[in-house]
Amino acid sequence: MDDVLGEEWLSHSVDLLVRLVETAGALIIFVGAMTALVRFVVVGLRDRRTRAFVPVRLGLGRFLALGLEFQLASDILRTAIAPTLREIAELAAVAAIRTALNFFLAREIRQERAELARSEGRATPDPVDEPAGRPS
Amino acid sequence: MSALIGYAAAVCVAAGLLAGLVVLVVARDGRLALRVALDLWLAAGLLRLALPPSWDQLLSAAAIIAVRQLVGLGLGPSRAASTGEK
Numbered sequence: 001m002d003d004v005l006g007e008e009w010l011s012h013s014v015d016l017l018v019r020l021v022e023t024a025g026a027l028i029i030f031v032g033a034m035t036a037l038v039r040f041v042v043v044g045l046r047d048r049r050t051r052a053f054v055p056v057r058l059g060l061g062r063f064l065a066l067g068l069e070f071q072l073a074s075d076i077l078r079t080a081i082a083p084t085l086r087e088i089a090e091l092a093a094v095a096a097i098r099t100a101l102n103f104f105l106a107r108e109i110r111q112e113r114a115e116l117a118r119s120e121g122r123a124t125p126d127p128v129d130e131p132a133g134r135p136s
Numbered sequence: 137m138s139a140l141i142g143y144a145a146a147v148c149v150a151a152g153l154l155a156g157l158v159v160l161v162v163a164r165d166g167r168l169a170l171r172v173a174l175d176l177w178l179a180a181g182l183l184r185l186a187l188p189p190s191w192d193q194l195l196s197a198a199a200i201i202a203v204r205q206l207v208g209l210g211l212g213p214s215r216a217a218s219t220g221e222k
Binding site for chain 1: 141147151158165168171183185
């Protein structure tokens with residue numbers, strides 16, 4: 001029983017999960033960045049207006065926020081297998097940076113969205129911000 | 137894996153330069169171009185944070201991200217976009 005549920009086995013399992021979640025986060029950030037690059041070029045060639053770049057930045061911000069959420073999830077998982085004080089301190093520093101960034105990104109996305117809605121002359125809130133159960 | 141993430145971060149830095157240049161040429165707005173480039177450089181910083189953490193890497197990633205946030209705050213939210221069509 002100890003072999004199956006031993007500390008080493010748990011450590012390996014959590015380590016694998018951490019790698020999986022961290023890779024997913026990194027992949028989301030990279031795919032978001034590349035998608036944004038392509039869209040920046042396409043919008044630049046097709047629609048030569050300053051305002052046309054705002055939705056692209058908004059999309060990139062969403063990708064970055066999603067990737068950050070995954071990376072934060074991996075930090076939380078890693079706390080299960082951080083045996084030394086040094087590792088815990090490094091983990092805390094990374095988690096603090098990511099949490100602060102997530103906050104700033106969310107604020108920036110909110111501001112950009114409001115700006116976009118204002119410039120388009122409509123005030124349609126994002127469905128994500130709608131309180132649950134509220135009729136649309 | 138670390139090498140792959142390092143390459144991905146470098147690609148994001150190059151993408152930031154390219155996208156910023158495109159925006160600068162098309163919209164002729166330096167602020168917007170800088171913000172676009174900083175967005176992609178932020179992605180590079182986030183990817184670097186996914187590398188196994190060492191204090192040096194952590195500090196450099198945090199410094200890049202802090203500079204990006206400060207410049208972003210200094211430029212204000214979409215000030216370039218609110219100035220109207222170009």
